[in-house]
Amino acid sequence: MSDAPALRRLLVVDPCDDCYRLIPGLRAIGWDVDSCTLANATDRTCDVGLLRLQPSHLEHPEAVKELISRSGTEWIAVLNQEVLRLQNVGDFVCEWFFDFHTLPFDVSRVQVTLGRAFGMARLRGQGTVHVDQPEHELMGDSKPVRELRKLLNKLAPTESPVLIRGESGTGKELVARTLHRLSQRHSKPFIAINCGAIPEHLIQSELFGHEKGAFTGAHQRKIGRIEAANGGTLFLDEIGDLPLELQANLLRFLQEKHIERVGGSQPIAVDVRVLAATNVDLEAAIEKRRFREDLYYRLNVLQVATVPLRERHGDLAMLANHFSHFYSHETGRRPRSFSEDALIAMGKHDWPGNVRELANRVRRGLVLAEGRQIEARDLGLISPHTIAAPMGTLEEYKSRAERQALCDVLSRHSDNLSVAAKVLGVSRPTFYRLLHKHHIR
Numbered sequence: 173m174s175d176a177p178a179l180r181r182l183l184v185v186d187p188c189d190d191c192y193r194l195i196p197g198l199r200a201i202g203w204d205v206d207s208c209t210l211a212n213a214t215d216r217t218c219d220v221g222l223l224r225l226q227p228s229h230l231e232h233p234e235a236v237k238e239l240i241s242r243s244g245t246e247w248i249a250v251l252n253q254e255v256l257r258l259q260n261v262g263d264f265v266c267e268w269f270f271d272f273h274t275l276p277f278d279v280s281r282v283q284v285t286l287g288r289a290f291g292m293a294r295l296r297g298q299g300t301v302h303v304d305q306p307e308h309e310l311m312g313d314s315k316p317v318r319e320l321r322k323l324l325n326k327l328a329p330t331e332s333p334v335l336i337r338g339e340s341g342t343g344k345e346l347v348a349r350t351l352h353r354l355s356q357r358h359s360k361p362f363i364a365i366n367c368g369a370i371p372e373h374l375i376q377s378e379l380f381g382h383e384k385g386a387f388t389g390a391h392q393r394k395i396g397r398i399e400a401a402n403g404g405t406l407f408l409d410e411i412g413d414l415p416l417e418l419q420a421n422l423l424r425f426l427q428e429k430h431i432e433r434v435g436g437s438q439p440i441a442v443d444v445r446v447l448a449a450t451n452v453d454l455e456a457a458i459e460k461r462r463f464r465e466d467l468y469y470r471l472n473v474l475q476v477a478t479v480p481l482r483e484r485h486g487d488l489a490m491l492a493n494h495f496s497h498f499y500s501h502e503t504g505r506r507p508r509s510f511s512e513d514a515l516i517a518m519g520k521h522d523w524p525g526n527v528r529e530l531a532n533r534v535r536r537g538l539v540l541a542e543g544r545q546i547e548a549r550d551l552g553l554i555s556p557h558t559i560a561a562p563m564g565t566l567e568e569y570k571s572r573a574e575r576q577a578l579c580d581v582l583s584r585h586s587d588n589l590s591v592a593a594k595v596l597g598v599s600r601p602t603f604y605r606l607l608h609k610h611h612i613r
Contacts, residue, residue, distance in 0.1 A: 182221070334348075337451070342527060426446065481526045
């Protein structure tokens with residue numbers, strides 16, 4: 173005896189009378205239907221959403237955007253004649269909804285659309301990671317990342333200095349923050365300083381602070397980064413760029429556990445755990461007398477190596493989906509999945525900038541994407557199909573123009589699809605086929 177199929181959860185938001193009349197039939201074919209107001213919708217979970225779009229939603233669209241972004245599923249808009257006449261409704265629906273239906277409902281078509289939305293939601297949800305903060309965890313399921321997390325759990329409780337090594341963009345500061353978060357010092361400050369980003373004549377004051385009148389422009393006492401980290405963790409990024417004179421001062425602090433502010437003579441005891449990071453070969457720098465060997469051994473008590481993205485097999489799609497969701501809030505656009513071409517192009521790319529480059533390319537892709545998915549060209553990568561077939565570029569232009577024409581005509585004539593089809597000079601069946609092709613309906 174086979175198990176009964178799992179219920180598909182449908183949430184109807186701000187339902188109208190037509191929506192209520194639709195619900196019994198949907199329950200009869202296996203939908204578990206719930207309804208609520210928009211204000212309460214963020215607390216509900218569903219597999220597919222149906223939202224009755226109202227003029228107030230278009231005047232203040234933030235609540236609708238937030239609901240759709242956070243739910244991680246597909247939504248269908250329900251529009252009456254009043255909403256259909258509003259300006260820009262077509263663009264808003266094309267951007268944020270999987271499909272739309274006009275009132276009164278065509279019940280059989282609603283049932284088909286809900287089934288397609290359910291299937292698309294399940295596909296879109298595969299590999300998606302919802303994280304509210306970009307520095308939540310070292311995400312990934314690849315063996316190198318699992319081993320890195322295991323190592324950090326071992327090193328975090330100790331008080332020993334840690335040297336974090338790896339290429340630019342591989343998350344060295346994230347490793348440092350993870351070590352701090354997992355340590356006994358987690359409730360105390362985490363202070364980071366990039367030794368390569370501060371002008372040389374200011375580094376000593378930034379690290380050790382200064383007294384009032386210590387130099388021209390020192391109008392008041394300043395607490396340095398080391399002192400500000402007292403009780404917590406001090407993270408020295410790009411430690412290889414620290415000038416030799418400051419290396420001697422830092423070594424003295426590590427040995428004596430106290431500092432003196434610039435212009436001061438009173439020693440100040442400071443208790444910090446020091447984490448340092450570098451993407452340069454410190455051993456080579458020591459041979460060239462650009463880095464002190466005694467400081468190297470003070471910092472390199474424990475060592476962690478971050479992993480370049482090209483070696484994190486299987487993590488690429490997970491990270492890309494994470495950044496798509498995270499940056500969708502910043503760009504004000506719906507989180508998008510990635511087309512097959514985009515995923516292939518990402519897999520072929522060498523990622524010299526590592527995870528930072530991936531984040532920036534996905535951020536760009538969200539802004540540039542015109543379809544429901546992010547394409548290789550949106551990421552600034554070359555599509556494998558473009559390489560194999562030069563004429564593909566012309567097809568892309570034709571497809572984009574076709575979709576834009578559909579959105580334009582729907583913004584004016586979505587109350588009468590027969591008229592919309594005539595305006596474009598196509599039959600109604602062809603019009604429906606084009607809507608389906610471009611995932612507008």
